[in-house]
Amino acid sequence: MSTALHTDRYELTMLDAALRDGTADRHCVFELFGRRLPGGRRFGVVAGTGRLLSLIQDFRFGDDELRFLRDERVVDAATLDFLEGYRFGGSITGYREGELYFPGSPILTVEGSFAEAVILETLALSVLNHDSAIATAAARMAIAAGERPLSEMGSRRAGEHSAVAAARAAYIVGFAATSNLEAGRTWSIPTMGTAAHAWTLLHDTEEAAFRAQIDALGVDTTLLIDTYDIHEGVATAVRVAGTSLGGVRIDSGDLPIVAGQVRAQLDELGAAKTRITVTSDLDEFAIASLAASPVDSYGVGTSVVTGSGYPTAGMVYKLVARQDAAGSWVGVEKASVDKASKGGRKAAFRTLDQGTATSELIVVSDGFEELDTVATHPDARALHVPLVVAGEPDAAYLGREGVTAARAHHSRVLEELPVRALALSRSDPAIPTVFVERDG
Amino acid sequence: MSTALHTDRYELTMLDAALRDGTADRHCVFELFGRRLPGGRRFGVVAGTGRLLSLIQDFRFGDDELRFLRDERVVDAATLDFLEGYRFGGSITGYREGELYFPGSPILTVEGSFAEAVILETLALSVLNHDSAIATAAARMAIAAGERPLSEMGSRRAGEHSAVAAARAAYIVGFAATSNLEAGRTWSIPTMGTAAHAWTLLHDTEEAAFRAQIDALGVDTTLLIDTYDIHEGVATAVRVAGTSLGGVRIDSGDLPIVAGQVRAQLDELGAAKTRITVTSDLDEFAIASLAASPVDSYGVGTSVVTGSGYPTAGMVYKLVARQDAAGSWVGVEKASVDKASKGGRKAAFRTLDQGTATSELIVVSDGFEELDTVATHPDARALHVPLVVAGEPDAAYLGREGVTAARAHHSRVLEELPVRALALSRSDPAIPTVFVERDG
Known part of the structure; x- marks a missing residue:
C-alpha cells in the first residue's frame, strides 16, 4: 500500500515549481519540532518514529497514484516522471522513539534535496503529531497509576487506524496491554478484555451470564458487576465463581467510594x-x-486515545537550512508573528547533574559540520541518533523490535526527570530549553 | 484488507462463551446512539456511515486473522470455525449519513444473532465516533463561514488515516475542498493548496519564490505573504504577479486587523x-x-480534524432487545449510574412545524413490529432508512456516490433547524428528544 498520497497537495505543487526553477536540487535541512508543550505539561514523549520510518519506505508513487495526479492535473509531466522514480534517499537523524522532548527539541532532522525532503512533511507530521500526543498523555497516566497496571481500551473512541497507533503509543510509555486485537497482531502488544454489559443483558439473569462466562473462560476471568445493582452483582459473582474469582470490573459510579x-x-x-x-x-x-x-x-478509554484534552502535539516541519545557488549553506527562518522558527542545523543534548536532567541544550549552526559529535557539556547525553542513512532506515527502530526498544528507552529516560516533572498540574516545562549558537 | 481485528478482544471472548452456552443464536437488536451532545452543542451530525458499511463488507476472518487468534488463544477451536465462515448477514437500519442527531437518537439499529451483531461494536463505534465528531465541529464552522468557502487542511494534525476520514466528514457538511490528496483519490473530494513557508525560504529572496510559483502555477495562484514582513510581502506579490494575482494567504498575526x-x-x-x-x-x-x-x-487545520475540542462523539453500542430462550422478545437495559440505557427497539421521527424541526420523536417498543411504518405525527419525517438488508449494503450509501448523497442530505436537513440551533455558544440541544412507549 502506497502512503504517497497521505500528503497535502501543496507539497507536490511546490515540488513541481521547484523542478522548473532549478531549486529542487538544493540540499536542505528540514526540522520537525514543537514550539510548545500542549496543556501546560511538563514534558512530551516522542512516539510514532518507528511507524513513520516504515511508512516512508512505502512512500512510492505507483501507477494508481500517478494516474490520479495526472487526471487531476496536480503536477506536470516532468514532475510525474520525477515521482515515478521517487524514493527518499536522504538521511534522518532524530530523537529515539520513547524519548522525552521539550519546546524547540529538534525531534527529527530530515536532510536531502528540497524535492525529496519537502514531500515527506504531511506524513511525518500526521504520524508524529498523533502518536506523540497519545504517548504524552498516556505517560502522565502511567505516572499516576504507579505500580498498578493500566490497560488501553479506547479503540471505540478513535478512528479505526488511529486506535491501533494509540494502543502502540500507550504501550511504549508503560501501559501493560490493549483491548485492540489489531495492535496485538501488528505490534505484538499484549491484549486483554473482560466482558461488556451486553453479555449480562443477553442472559435471562446476571447469574446465568456470570456462570456462562466462567464456564468458558475459567474462574480467573473478570466479571462486570455493575449492570444492575453493584452489591447484588458482587454477591452473585462470588456465589457463582467462588472465592477464587480472578477479578471484578466497575464501570460506573463514584469510583473511590464504590x-x-x-x-x-x-x-x-x-x-x-x-x-x-x-x-x-x-x-x-x-x-x-x-x-x-x-x-x-485501571482500564482507560476515551482520554488516552484523544490525548486527554490535547489530541495533537502541534509539531511543525520547517526548512531551517539550505544551500544557495553557489552551494554554500544558509540558515533560514521565518519571522511570522508567534510562529517564528529558528534557522540553522541543530544538535541536541540533555544536560544532567548527577543523573537528573537540568536542560535541553540545543546547539545551532548555520553550517554543516558534525554537531552531534561535539562534546558540549561534561554531563550531557546526545539525543540524536541516525534513523535513516542514505534512504535506509535502521532496522532496530522498525516493527515490533522498535516498539520494545522504545518502551525500554522511555522507561530509562523517565528516570532522569526531576521530581517536579511528575506532577500533573499545569506548569512550565520541567527543564528549560537552552539554545547555543555556534559559528558555522 | 480484513478489518476484523479492529475489534476489542472482549467481543470475541463473549462470542466464544455465547457459542458454548447457546445464547449466540439469540436474535438481538443493538443500538448505536449518543447519550449527550459534547460541548453544549445544539446538534450533532452523523458521519462515517458509508465508510462503515464498506468496512463491514471487509469484516472477514482470513488465514492471518485466524492464525493470530489461535496463536494467542483468544478463542477456542469452535469459535475459530465460526469466525472462518463469518459474514454479517443481519440488517442495519439507521440515520442517513449527513443527518442531524440529538441525545438518544437511535443512529444505527443492528439486528441479527448475538454472535454476528456483537462483534461489530468496536468497528462501528470507531468509525461513527470519529467521523461524527469531525462532522459536528465542521458543520459549525460551515455555518460561521456563511457563503465564504472553507478548505480542510488539517491532515498534519491527525493520524494519517483519520486525516482522510476527516476530510471526507468536513466535505459532507459543506467544506469546499481538502488539502489531502488521498481524500481526493478515494472519495473524489476536490483538493486545493497554496504554498508553504518553506517555499519562500528555499529561495534567495521572497521575490524569487513568488516569481517561480507564478511561472509554474500561473497568476491565479495564491501567494503566502507572511514569511517575513506582510506589507512588503503584499507589495512584492503584486509587483511580481501584477494586479491579476489570484490570491494571497495570511497564516499569522491578528487576523481581523491584518x-x-x-x-x-x-x-x-x-x-x-x-x-x-x-x-x-x-x-x-x-x-x-x-x-x-x-x-x-478560510483554511482550517487543527480544529476541524480534532473536533474543535471534542475529538470523539461519545456514542455507545448497546443491546436493547433480544429473544429469550422461548423466542419471545424482551427489551433490555442496564441501570449503571449515569450510564443507563433505554431498552426496546426504536423508531425515530423528526417532527416539523411548517418545515421547522420541533422534536426528535423516538417510539420505543419491546416488541418487534414494523415501527418505522407507523405514522405517529402528521408532520414528521421518518429518520431510519434500510442501510443493510440480509447482509447486503445499499449501494446508494457507499463510495463516492454515498459522499455526494450525504452532502446533499445534510444541506437539506440543515434547513429544518430552528434559527437558535445555529448559534455557537453552549446551550441545550436545539430540539428536545421525546420518547414515546408503545405496547409491544
Missing part, C-alpha cells in the same frame, strides 16, 4: 484475592484520585 | 480582485469573528 465498598464486600465474602478493575471515564487526574483506593488495575 | 490592512493595500495597488485566504489556527469562533473582515476564504 471501589472501597466492593473491596469490603469481597473481603467479607472471603474473596480477598479477587482483583478490582475500574474503567469509567478515567484520565490521569481520576487515576491519581484513586491512589488511596483499593483498586488493582 | 486582513483589513492587506485588503486596503491590495486595493490601493489596483489588485481589487485578488482574494484573501486566512489560515491561522481557525476554529468556528475565530471564523465567526472574521465575518465583518474582508476575507474571501
